[in-house]
Amino acid sequence: MDEAAGSGGFHSERRGVEQALVDQCSSTAYSLAKSTFAAAKSLGISIVGVDGGFANVINVGGVRIAITSDGIGTKAEVAERVGKYDTLGFDLVAMVADDLVAVGAEPFALSNVIDADRLDVAVVEAMMRGLASAASASGLVVTGGEIAALGRRVGGHGLGAHVNWCATALGLIPEGREAISGQSVRAGDVVVALQNEGLRSNGLTLARSILETAFGNSWHEAPNAGRAWGERLLTPSVVYAPAVCELLRSGVPIHGVAHVTGGGIPANLGRILVGRGVGAVLDGLFPPDAWVAELARLGSVSPFEAYGQWNMGNGMLLVLPGCDADRAVSALASARVASRVAGNIVQGGEIAVDARAWGMGVVRYRVE
Secondary structure (H helix, E strand, O other): OEEEEEEOOOOOOOOOOOHHHHHHHHHHHHHHHHOOHHHHHHHOEEEOOOOOOOOEEEEEOOEEEEEEEEEOOOHHHHHHHHOOOOOHHHHHHHHHHHHHHOOOOEEEEEEEEEEEOOOOHHHHHHHHHHHHHHHHHOOOEEEEEEEEEOHHHOOOOOOOOOEEEEEEEEEEEOOOOOOOOOOOOOOOOEEEEEEOOOOOOOOHHHHHHHHHHHHOOOHHHOEEOOEEHHHHHOOOOOOOHHHHHHHHHOOOOOOEEEEOOOOHHHHHHHHHHOOOOEEEEEOOOOOOOHHHHHHHHHOOOOHHHHHHHOOOOEEEEEEEOHHHHHHHHHHHHHOOOOEEEEEEEEEOOEEEEEOHHHOOOEEEEEOO
């Protein structure tokens, strides 16, 4: 099976998030945000980030600080269903810390906002305990935050407290290190995939819709190979930032980093390839978890949609010179992150995902 090339900003509004609409809203918001950049000049501050990057970079008196914001999305509802909140902190840290390292920054501080319909001390304690653990393991300081009780403005599952959780994080680009923007990516580079278990914090809307259709409102209790589906979806995110920071400090030249979040592989790899006249052939990716493949089967999700919604076992992609691939894989293994050469950068404007080894054919996306 070879699925024809389509835009990375495909539509999946029938059950999940319409990625094209997300991209349009993000573009509109960022365009208006850029209208404020001129105000920084009076303070001697400049914005040196690149449009489409995973984080923006601010130059403050010669010190380059990267900043990004993100949240855990509807994974909060999964936690409400399972009654387990102490792993969500790893998802929150991963979403922001791994966006920072994608531009070459070393994460150092995080502030978070918990919005709830009503406050529950036990829930907040579990969430913050997990955040403290994830932040400490990632070298981040949690500087503070905000907890807001918003009543019916926040909804969720069941009779307990319902929450939304977001964070803003800062990272430092050390003196002498070039920010990573993708501008150095060229044909002949290799792509190294970092293995991931689960969905991270993206594609949960589609997953929940599939499971509710298959098993009803109590889908989170339905069994899957010895575990409940709710537990599967709650699998905490791997935080790659510490391992990738070590890789950068070791001198491995990384030309581009794609943090595989919303929009899957095509949208996020596409962010560092667009406008450069190159594409990618990915014939060595990690396979998806068996339960993720089963999720796709249950929902009749095509390979094209699956790779455009979920990370499919590959939470981050690094682009670097072929001569440095073995050194990178070895260093990542020392940091307890499984990785492998997943493909190559090629001339042209297409990302080809070869998933024939696990029965999903070859899937093609236009870089745009």
